[in-house]
Amino acid sequence: MICRDANLLIGDVVMLKIHNLTVSTGGKEILKDISLEIPRGETHILLGPNGSGKTTLLKAIMGMGSFQTSGSIMLDGEEISGLGIDERARRGVGLALQRSPAIPELTLGGLLKIMGQEYGSGAMAEKIDSLNCRYLLNRGVNVNFSGGEMKRSEMLQLLVQEPKLVLVDEPESGVDLENIVVIGEALRRLLKPSREKEKERAGLVITHTGHILDYLNADKGHVLLHGKIVCSGNPRDLFEEIGRHGFEGCANCPELQLKGGQSC
Amino acid sequence: MLAEKARRALEKKAAYGPDLQIPLVEPHGEDFAVESLDNLDKRLKEASLLSGFKTDESDRSGSFFQKDDTVLYQKVQEAYRGQVEIMSIEAALAQYPWLKEYYWRNVPVDMDKYTALVELSGNGGYFIRILPGARVEQPIQSCLLLDESGGSQRVHNIIVAEEGSHAQIITGCTITPEVKEGYHLGVSEFYVKKGAHLTFTMIHNWAENFHVRPRTGIVVEEDGTFINNYILLKPVRSIQSYPRAELRGDRARARFNTIVYGQRDSEIDLGSWIELNGRETRGESLSRALGTDRARVMMRGRLTARSNDARGHLECRGMLFSRESQMNAVPELWVDGAPQADLTHEAAVGPVSEEAVEYLMSRGLSRDDAVSAIIQGFLQTGIQGLPEVLENMLTGALAAMSREAH
Numbered sequence: 001m002i003c004r005d006a007n008l009l010i011g012d013v014v015m016l017k018i019h020n021l022t023v024s025t026g027g028k029e030i031l032k033d034i035s036l037e038i039p040r041g042e043t044h045i046l047l048g049p050n051g052s053g054k055t056t057l058l059k060a061i062m063g064m065g066s067f068q069t070s071g072s073i074m075l076d077g078e079e080i081s082g083l084g085i086d087e088r089a090r091r092g093v094g095l096a097l098q099r100s101p102a103i104p105e106l107t108l109g110g111l112l113k114i115m116g117q118e119y120g121s122g123a124m125a126e127k128i129d130s131l132n133c134r135y136l137l138n139r140g141v142n143v144n145f146s147g148g149e150m151k152r153s154e155m156l157q158l159l160v161q162e163p164k165l166v167l168v169d170e171p172e173s174g175v176d177l178e179n180i181v182v183i184g185e186a187l188r189r190l191l192k193p194s195r196e197k198e199k200e201r202a203g204l205v206i207t208h209t210g211h212i213l214d215y216l217n218a219d220k221g222h223v224l225l226h227g228k229i230v231c232s233g234n235p236r237d238l239f240e241e242i243g244r245h246g247f248e249g250c251a252n253c254p255e256l257q258l259k260g261g262q263s264c
Numbered sequence: 265m266l267a268e269k270a271r272r273a274l275e276k277k278a279a280y281g282p283d284l285q286i287p288l289v290e291p292h293g294e295d296f297a298v299e300s301l302d303n304l305d306k307r308l309k310e311a312s313l314l315s316g317f318k319t320d321e322s323d324r325s326g327s328f329f330q331k332d333d334t335v336l337y338q339k340v341q342e343a344y345r346g347q348v349e350i351m352s353i354e355a356a357l358a359q360y361p362w363l364k365e366y367y368w369r370n371v372p373v374d375m376d377k378y379t380a381l382v383e384l385s386g387n388g389g390y391f392i393r394i395l396p397g398a399r400v401e402q403p404i405q406s407c408l409l410l411d412e413s414g415g416s417q418r419v420h421n422i423i424v425a426e427e428g429s430h431a432q433i434i435t436g437c438t439i440t441p442e443v444k445e446g447y448h449l450g451v452s453e454f455y456v457k458k459g460a461h462l463t464f465t466m467i468h469n470w471a472e473n474f475h476v477r478p479r480t481g482i483v484v485e486e487d488g489t490f491i492n493n494y495i496l497l498k499p500v501r502s503i504q505s506y507p508r509a510e511l512r513g514d515r516a517r518a519r520f521n522t523i524v525y526g527q528r529d530s531e532i533d534l535g536s537w538i539e540l541n542g543r544e545t546r547g548e549s550l551s552r553a554l555g556t557d558r559a560r561v562m563m564r565g566r567l568t569a570r571s572n573d574a575r576g577h578l579e580c581r582g583m584l585f586s587r588e589s590q591m592n593a594v595p596e597l598w599v600d601g602a603p604q605a606d607l608t609h610e611a612a613v614g615p616v617s618e619e620a621v622e623y624l625m626s627r628g629l630s631r632d633d634a635v636s637a638i639i640q641g642f643l644q645t646g647i648q649g650l651p652e653v654l655e656n657m658l659t660g661a662l663a664a665m666s667r668e669a670h
Binding site: 062064065084085086088089090093094095097100101102103104105106107110111114115157161 | 617619620622623624625626627628629630631633634637638639640641642644645
């Protein structure tokens with residue numbers, strides 16, 4: 001209790017707390033009774049086959065898409081499930097989509113200008129160069145971007161946004177090895193541990209391949225199957241198991257469920 | 265001869281747009297001029313600024329100003345004497361006998377009743393000539409302003425860009441706030457000679473009961489380039505215009521950029537027609553239109569290729585923001601005996617993408633800001649390459665408009 005009281009001064013220990021989240025579209029449930037907690041300073045990995053609802057979960061946290069949702073989403077102790085997308089963004093949720101829409105009407109530079117007070121500053125220039133995005137500034141956002149360009153631009157936008165909850169959908173998909181290094185570095189920077197507890201961020205990252213684990217200090221993994229979290233545990237153990245038995249095997253594995261505990 | 269042809273066309277309806285009954289009136293030009301634009305009434309200064317005309321003439325190489333029937337001011341800045349000539353069309357016809365070869369040669373006098381009215385009851389217009397080889401960095405500006413409610417301007421303009429010259433013209437057609445109704449008939453004939461480069465930007469600024477019928481013809485000779493920017497951001501009762509550019513010479517180029525904001529009861533019918541006759545000619549036409557309130561917007565475009573190695577592209581895009589507004593995009597490609605000619609078009613009328621709006625909102629933009637940013641960008645992509653001096657002014661206007669539109 002003492003420990004908890006101390007934490008109240010700096011906000012909640014838990015950055016993201018999802019309770020009984022159900023998400024449906026057109027009468028079909030995509031996510032069923034999801035409960036999940038990500039403490040400050042931790043990064044969790046979301047695994048699952050195509051169509052299991054991973055992307056929907058990230059979008060639902062961000063408030064995007066025309067879904068019907070019930071249940072609770074708490075960010076840093078505040079209920080955000082009733083808030084608009086922009087209000088969630090301003091409270092510190094940041095999402096990098098796997099496939100972002102092309103916006104020919106707005107250049108990447110123009111978007112950064114609208115987003116960041118610091119446009120034109122050295123800090124912004126450093127961020128742009130760290131992701132090798134300078135040559136993309138005068139192009140429409142995501143218009144004819146290659147896989148790597150799109151991911152780098154997404155990471156750049158997150159660096160400018162500085163979210164406290166970082167949601168990333170498949171950072172390594174469609175990206176060559178060279179770009180994975182750049183994107184991995186950016187992710188590492190976004191989720192960098194901080195000495196000051198109140199500056200600690202949290203992350204939830206979808207990955208298929210696990211390559212991105214080389215850049216992340218992932219604390220926990222969750223397996224999503226048919227809209228439910230079926231097991232949680234050490235991310236590398238989970239990858240190993242899935243490699244051996246596939247996702248369905250993972251669903252029926254009582255040992256992993258015990259190991260991961262039912263914290264979610 | 266011209267007068268006779270015109271008289272026979274006085275009842276001839278135009279091919280497009282609502283038919284107007286405009287009385288044949290005698291011009292009643294008052295004979296006065298101002299020494300300096302500083303002496304202009306504040307009302308006139310403000311109205312002209314809205315259409316891009318700067319009465320302090322800063323960053324301008326020359327100016328022409330006509331109010332109602334009267335040419336109030338014409339001047340070429342000292343630094344540009346011998347490079348540019350600006351005068352009223354009457355003065356030019358008197359001074360240059362050769363001008364007859366340019367007069368009604370590019371727009372037929374009997375095209376319709378409006379060209380006929382300009383010939384029979386014309387009241388002004390300008391002659392602008394950029395001399396051979398002149399490089400005129402700063403824009404030439406002109407303003408045709410109507411200050412008499414219920415009045416009309418029936419002007420005839422001739423613009424000659426001589427061989428190898430390089431210039432840009434900003435022209436505003438506008439009214440003072442007191443003018444609620446009236447007519448503007450304007451014939452403009454452009455001659456872009458060998459190797460010349462001319463950018464012509466026109467800003468229209470009308471009122472809700474105002475009718476406008478411009479008639480424009482352009483000839484571009486070999487290696488010449490003509491760029492036309494047209495901007496309409498204010499309500500109008502009706503406007504119909506379908507300028508035609510003939511790329512007569514080899515390697516001639518033309519580009520039309522159009523942005524239109526249709527609002528209230530505006531009836532807008534705008535197009536551009538590029539005839540690709542010379543070898544290796546290039547034509548491009550881009551339009552962007554918004555429709556709100558009860559506005560009806562027609563976007564036409566036509567490319568005609570008669571040369572085998574001609575290339576052209578036509579693009580019309582529109583967005584509607586009201587259930588009572590209408591938009592039509594009519595792109596036409598004609599290829600006449602030139603099987604290797606390459607013409608393409610893209611037309612799209614659709615809403616702001618919800619996916620894009622959500623994406624921008626996830627970056628912290630409010631819904632309003634996201635939609636405005638998209639609309640503003642949508643319009644701005646329609647006028648790439650606008651003279652720098654106009655860009656800031658226009659960006660401000662577009663930002664305000666993008667908020668208002670949705």
